[in-house]
Amino acid sequence: MPAKTSLIGLKFGRLNVLETAPSVRFPCGTVRTRSLCVCDCGAKLVAMNYALKSGHTKSCGCLQREKAAASNFKHGYARQAGKGKTYFTWRNMIERCNPNGHRMDSKHYSGRGITVCARWRSFENFLADMGEAPKGHTLGRKDNNGNYEPGNCEWQTQAEQTRNTRRNHIVTVDGITGCLTDVAHHFGFTCVQICNRLRRGWDMQKAFHTPLLSHRPARSKASISAAASSSQCPGPLLLRGEPPPGPGG
C-alpha cells in the first residue's frame, strides 16, 4: 500500500484506524481506499478514507444514535401533557441569558451579567436538580442579582416572585424608604399611577405630592384601553389588593 493512503494509528472522531482495508472499486470506475477502524464504543467497521478525513464518518453510528436519543428526550418531554412547562422554562432561561440572543428581555439578564451555570446548559441536569415545575409556580432566583444555578433557584409562586422583584424598586420619599408599591400606597397612590408619572419625566417629589385629578373628563373606550395597555408597571401589579404597610415598609 502506498504510504500516503495509510491512516493507521490516526483517530477520526471516535474512530481509531487499525489497519488498511481492501479498496473498493465503484461501477463508475472510482477507486476508494478504506480502513478498518475500531470505535470508542468497541464496534469495528470498515470506513472510506476520504469520509474519515472529511469528517463525514466519525463513529460506528453510535454518535448519531446518542444525539437522536437526546433530541427525542427533549422534544418528547416537551410534548408530554403538563410537563412541557418545565422544558419551556429551561429553554426561556437559556435564551434570556444568551449574550448573543435577540430577546427583548435579555437586557435584564445577559445584559446584567446573569448567566446559566455550565451544569444547567443541559436540560436533563436542570430537571434532575429542580424537579418538575409545580402547578402555579415559576422559576425564581433567591438573589435577583445572582445566576441561574443550584442553590440560587427555586420554584416560586407568583407572590414570591413579585416580592423578589419588588426589591429592585426601592425608593425614598420624605424619609420613607420601601419598594415603589409600598411607598406609593403610603401616599395614597397605586404603583401604576406613580410609574406613569415617573415615565412622563416627573421628579419623585412631584410624582408623590401631586394629588390625583378627582374629576376626569369622560374618556372613550378606545382611549381607556390604550392607556391600560401602556400603563404596565414594572413592579408588582398583583399586590394592589394588599393592605398598605406602615412607614418604612
Ligand SMILES: [Zn+2]
Ligand atoms: Zn461506536
